[in-house]
Amino acid sequence: MIKIEKLHKSYPIGKDSLHVLKGIDLHIKEGEFVSIMGSSGSGKSTLLNIVGLLDGHDEGNYYLNGQLIKELNEKKAAVLRNKFLGFVFQSFNLISYKTALENVALPLYYKGMARKERLKIALDYLDKVGLKDWANHLPNELSGGQKQRVAIARALVTKPKVVLADEPTGALDSITSDSVMDLLKDINNEGMTVFVITHEEEVAAQTKRIVRLKDGLITSDELTKVTKAV
Amino acid sequence: MFDLDRWREIFQSINKNRLRSVMSGFTVAFAILLFTLLFGIANGLGNFFKGAFVDTAENSIFVRVRQTSKPYKGLQTGRKIQLKNKDYEYISETYKNKIEYQSAIIYKNFSIKYKNEAGTYSVTAVNPDYQFLEKTIVTEGRFLNKRDIKQQSKSIVIGRLIKQDLFGERPAVGKRVNMNGSSYLVIGVFSDEGGDNEERKAYIPVSTAQMMYGNNDYISQINLGYDRNLNTDAAIAFGNQMERDLRKKLSIHPDDQTALSIRNMAEANKFISTVMFALLLIIVFIGSGTLIAGIIGISNIMIFVIKERTKEFGIRKALGAQPASIVGMVVQESVLITTIAGYVGLTLGTYLLSLIGDSLEEDYFITNPSVSAKIVIGATFVLVLSGLIAGYVPAKRAANIKPIEALRAD
Numbered sequence: 096m097i098k099i100e101k102l103h104k105s106y107p108i109g110k111d112s113l114h115v116l117k118g119i120d121l122h123i124k125e126g127e128f129v130s131i132m133g134s135s136g137s138g139k140s141t142l143l144n145i146v147g148l149l150d151g152h153d154e155g156n157y158y159l160n161g162q163l164i165k166e167l168n169e170k171k172a173a174v175l176r177n178k179f180l181g182f183v184f185q186s187f188n189l190i191s192y193k194t195a196l197e198n199v200a201l202p203l204y205y206k207g208m209a210r211k212e213r214l215k216i217a218l219d220y221l222d223k224v225g226l227k228d229w230a231n232h233l234p235n236e237l238s239g240g241q242k243q244r245v246a247i248a249r250a251l252v253t254k255p256k257v258v259l260a261d262e263p264t265g266a267l268d269s270i271t272s273d274s275v276m277d278l279l280k281d282i283n284n285e286g287m288t289v290f291v292i293t294h295e296e297e298v299a300a301q302t303k304r305i306v307r308l309k310d311g312l313i314t315s316d317e318l319t320k321v322t323k324a325v
Numbered sequence: 326m327f328d329l330d331r332w333r334e335i336f337q338s339i340n341k342n343r344l345r346s347v348m349s350g351f352t353v354a355f356a357i358l359l360f361t362l363l364f365g366i367a368n369g370l371g372n373f374f375k376g377a378f379v380d381t382a383e384n385s386i387f388v389r390v391r392q393t394s395k396p397y398k399g400l401q402t403g404r405k406i407q408l409k410n411k412d413y414e415y416i417s418e419t420y421k422n423k424i425e426y427q428s429a430i431i432y433k434n435f436s437i438k439y440k441n442e443a444g445t446y447s448v449t450a451v452n453p454d455y456q457f458l459e460k461t462i463v464t465e466g467r468f469l470n471k472r473d474i475k476q477q478s479k480s481i482v483i484g485r486l487i488k489q490d491l492f493g494e495r496p497a498v499g500k501r502v503n504m505n506g507s508s509y510l511v512i513g514v515f516s517d518e519g520g521d522n523e524e525r526k527a528y529i530p531v532s533t534a535q536m537m538y539g540n541n542d543y544i545s546q547i548n549l550g551y552d553r554n555l556n557t558d559a560a561i562a563f564g565n566q567m568e569r570d571l572r573k574k575l576s577i578h579p580d581d582q583t584a585l586s587i588r589n590m591a592e593a594n595k596f597i598s599t600v601m602f603a604l605l606l607i608i609v610f611i612g613s614g615t616l617i618a619g620i621i622g623i624s625n626i627m628i629f630v631i632k633e634r635t636k637e638f639g640i641r642k643a644l645g646a647q648p649a650s651i652v653g654m655v656v657q658e659s660v661l662i663t664t665i666a667g668y669v670g671l672t673l674g675t676y677l678l679s680l681i682g683d684s685l686e687e688d689y690f691i692t693n694p695s696v697s698a699k700i701v702i703g704a705t706f707v708l709v710l711s712g713l714i715a716g717y718v719p720a721k722r723a724a725n726i727k728p729i730e731a732l733r734a735d
Contacts, residue, residue: 149643149729169648169725177645188640188732192341205645249644285623 096256096288097123097146104141115141117311118155123290125256128283130291130299133308139229139292140261142308146290147180147259148172148285160256177205181250185262186241189249196230196314197222199249207252220248240271249276257288264298276301335658345633349626349659350666353708357667360612360704361674367608369681374597382458384425386564387588388416388547388571397578406575406584410535410542415574416549416567423563426454426550429531433538437483437527438503440493446487448504448527450534458548459517459529466498466513473512473530480533481509484524485516506721507537539649551591557598560591603646612704619708624715627659638723639731647711650719659716660709667705675701 104116115138123129132140144150145157148167157164160179167175181202183291189198196217203213221227224244233243243263250258261277264272276298283289283303291302299305300319307315327393341348390406413429431450436443455461456468464485464535481502488497497511509529517523535542551560568587569579577584638651723731 144729147643149732150727169642173642173645173647176643182643184732188636188643189638190640192337197337201641202644204330204334205641205647205650210333253645 096127096160097121097290098123098156098158098241099146100156102142102145102157103153104138104145104150105153113229115311116145116152119311119313119314120304121313123257123288125288126283126286128280128291128303129306130290130293130302130304131306131308132293132296132299134294135310138311139308143259143261143290143292146180146257148176173205177193177202177253179256181253181255181258182264183243183246183250183258185220185265186236187239187266188244189242189245191234194231194233195207195226195245196299198234198245199252202249202253217248217252221245223251237268238271240274243267243271243275244278247275247282250325251282251287255287257290258282260289260291262294264293264295331654331657332656338654338658339662342630344664345368345626345630349623349630350662350669351610352626353663353666353687353712354670354673355618356615356622357670357701357708358674358677359704360615361610361671361696361701363611363615363675364608364700365674365678365681366693367604367611370455371601371604374600379712382426382460382550384550384553384560385458385590386549386551386567387584387586388549388567389505390546390575391583391586393577393581395578395581395584397581400576404584405579408544408547410544412571412574413544413547416547416556416571416629419570420563420567423552423555424549426457426548428452428455428458428548430455430540430546431534431543431546432545433534435505437481437487439497442491444490446484446525448481448529450531452531454550455528455548458550459519459523461515461517463515464710465496466511468513469528469530474532476531477536478530479507479509479537480512482513482515482528483511484526485514486524487494487527488514501510502622511552512634549709555591557591557595561589561595564591567592567643569574595716600643604611608624616704620711620715623663623708623712627655627712627715628719631655631716631723635723635726635731635734639726639728639734642724642728642731648672648721651724652720655720655723656713656716659712663709663712664705667708671701671705 097120099121102116102119103114103127105114107113117191119142131139131142145152146159148159148164151167159175172237190201196214199220200213200217203216208216218227218230221230224247226241226244226248229237229241234245237245239318243266247263258279263279264275267275279289279291280301289302291298293299301321302319303321304316304318306313326378337376388408390408393400393406394403408429410429414425417427419422420462428451433448434445434451435446435448436445451469452474453469453471456463461468463482465581466482468482469480472478481495481504481646483491491497491502492500494715497514501508502511503509515524531544551563555563568585569584572579572581573579575585638646641651642648675696
């Protein structure tokens, strides 16, 4: 599903450049539940942004669903993101003036789906994350956990190949964190590839495979004891 | 290309961000309102100047004589100058190719009577061309013609209000009226844009007046219409030339303004066109200044709006929005707001101008202030276009920011 070979990325800082990713090789197959662990500055967010086509890479090859990602313009990237990827952000990134339902339906709008149909599907997904009764509330009327569940519903609504979650529990307390992680596990159990970035051991421990990153290189890549999430 | 979903997105965005929408709308509406008002008032000033001469042909020259105020060639001060038929013929022959219309004029006041109705009116004895010089509009019958002059016929053309006084609703043409003891045949009725006084006049042939009232060849005044092919400067030169010739012929001192005065509308026209040109400059200056202020206003607001929405654009892009759809959304919103606001400003402006109407005519010399639809639509178009550009440039930039940077924005 995701195949990365000798990936390099550096950011210019004034005259110098900061070498963030120094040759990453990573292969994630369909249906995997992978977490990337690392301290801040290890390059894990950069990796996720490149995987999510939110940012480009300098060197190496990146295959998404077997397609080589190279010199994408914003238009093509937008189409690919809409088709293959779902995002869950640490800060939720819901559009503040749209209701929960409209936020969930937005990716379907960019897919070109008719309004009636996309609202119906969006409502199904809100139901799935247990927020059907909150469909017509604005984000600022929801709790953090609820917001993140809306965001997850939004990530899932286009039936993407991969769900990318950047510190999905970073802004949540431990109880809501667990409910969000349970939701991600359920999604994975239904066969979707889930790719989580975190710096919390407890979160990583709930995934099936942990990739540790340090200073732009992979230091370890092992399966966890979780064979089947409950 | 009508996209209902796109419009829905835009209306939601406008509705949920009312303050900024109203703010940008207000800028445009206010600019157009000011533009309309200033332009309209300037137009009203122009109308006043033009309207001051509406009932007389704009190519008229009036030749009048009175007593001399200066001795000349041994002749005394206070000598009465009299125009005569030979002066009239001298002018028409000397300047044949420069004159379009010519009429001699004798002013009288007579009582006119029809059956039991009677009144005293100013009666002017004229030549047929006078109709065109005074822009007299014949509504019934006909004006005087050459045969009336030749035969010294006792024909009379009466103003609309005389007809009303004497005949009421009954027809007047073909009836005989009694004027100063003689019977005249009413051959026509006229109206005049110069107002009631002009319509309370009657015209008779100049030859008839000379025969009936004095039995001489005296003339009070001569009116001319210079050839319209002459430009203003040539017309002024013609007037001056004629003045010099007449002074020589009538033995009047070259500087004696009382004895002979020639009023040339070409000079007034020149003055009016100078004033109108100055007005036009002011209009262009004020108008473009107001529009530029409006354009800068929209641009500022759009830059601010787009900066505020950068993160939202990042989210939309992460969800699959293409740059073009974001640019299109912003531009469409901006154009929608400027169009509606422009229309509001325009309607309000024209409404205010219509309220002002002619109420400022007496004190401020403003007649019927208004703007032509063409100019206002043009101005609104300029604002809409600038709203489009003001939206497009920053939106294009925002849409091309990498989503990861846009998401970080706050």
